[in-house]
Amino acid sequence: MEYKQLVENIRAKRSFLCVGLDSDINKIPPSLVKFNDPLFEFNRLIIDATAPYAIAFKPNIAFYESLGAEGWRSLELSVSYIRKKHPGIFIIADAKRGDIGNSSKKSAETFFKKLDFDAVTVAPYMGVDSILPFLDYKGKWVILLALTSNEGAENFQLLRTGKSERLFETVLRTSSKWAGKENLMFVVGATRANMLVIVREHVPDHFLLVPGVGAQGGSLEDVFKYGNNRSCGLIVNLSRTIIYADSTERFDEVAGQKAREIQQQMEKLLKKEFLQ
């Protein structure tokens, strides 16, 4: 998907919500057990219920691969389903890959050719080699980890790497020379919303993928206040808060209501100038 289209979708849906498909075979409603592929069935219903309020879906790859070949099949089906039924939606593989050379090329092949994702989350530790192979695909995106929402982020991401900056800032500054706002985004956790001001000094124009609102305690208002730019510039992900909002047979309906609530909060935040 092109940058322009993504911004246009946010404007049209008055939403910058991404629904995280952290679909766990042990947590989905018992009513789904009877299906041949319960995980896909869960996703299908969640996708249909929330798609009107979301501009992106983000399957968490770890959850699918823990089921081996079968889980991989559920993932393939889910991505195809979104493409077919909700063609305008941006699909993110939350894979946190980060390798070099042929391995990176294979990962890009996996997520952009074998599966038709729009974007993959990538870890920066191994440097430019982890990123370039993904950028060979036109219209596809790398979403690079910058400042994550967990406590362990402090172990390395907040280390001072120079007199005036921290590691996550060096990652932003260095990697934004490798790719522009058209095919590179950054992960910045909502639990560090005050840091968004610093993030925006380095990358004013790039999109940020923001996890950590909801279950992890981050504030949507603060994320928007400190992180938005003229094109919105934010994709805020919620997973458990939406997909496990209810565990009865009405789980999809409740998930849809929850997504709608969040879309309405987002619509209020989005500036009138932007929405016109």
Place this chain on the structure above:
Amino acid sequence: MEYKQLVENIRAKRSFLCVGLDSDINKIPPSLVKFNDPLFEFNRLIIDATAPYAIAFKPNIAFYESLGAEGWRSLELSVSYIRKKHPGIFIIADAKRGDIGNSSKKSAETFFKKLDFDAVTVAPYMGVDSILPFLDYKGKWVILLALTSNEGAENFQLLRTGKSERLFETVLRTSSKWAGKENLMFVVGATRANMLVIVREHVPDHFLLVPGVGAQGGSLEDVFKYGNNRSCGLIVNLSRTIIYADSTERFDEVAGQKAREIQQQMEKLLKKEFLQ
């Protein structure tokens, strides 16, 4: 596998060779196309031919997942095959995972429960949360990226994080407080053999997994000289140099010969005191 057993295996086989199963469906000999699962067939023959000279195998997960559910099946079969036919061998999932919370737990489940790997390579950027969930499995290992063999390693790993150390040193120093030599190893590339002296100042006792000898140009002699400790402390990985040494129907025989050559170089390097 326990630390003691690993050291014992190195002593018994007079080898610290790991064979990297970077098995690429586009590179395996054409004679295998007729098989139902050509990738597994390739692995099976490479495994049998090289196992006498190797103490570890390391499937590169990116190569398998690029084939989707089918590739995942080949991986499952390969790991089971090693376990059954060559029970003493250490099996490393070169997955370079690095996430937090439930996602990390799922990854640990994938590689240690669903598949019976001994170890997984992990990226340090997200900190302690990426590592702990793997350490809940007794006898299993995390192999943390420290200083990699690629050029891009210079982007971040070599940044000064304090007056007297670089990021990879902080990673070594910090993470070696989370786990001891019994369940934590580090990846250090052979192309930076001179840095092994610095690595050993921080982690004298931990095992190091060393890629980059062979195709990438690192020297086995230098790696041993600067990196070995009283228990050998090294697992040196070669992939392409061995598995693609030949592309005729004799590819497995040639791979075995190549592995044997390297084992013999390793035997010469291993100190007499250690081998007794």
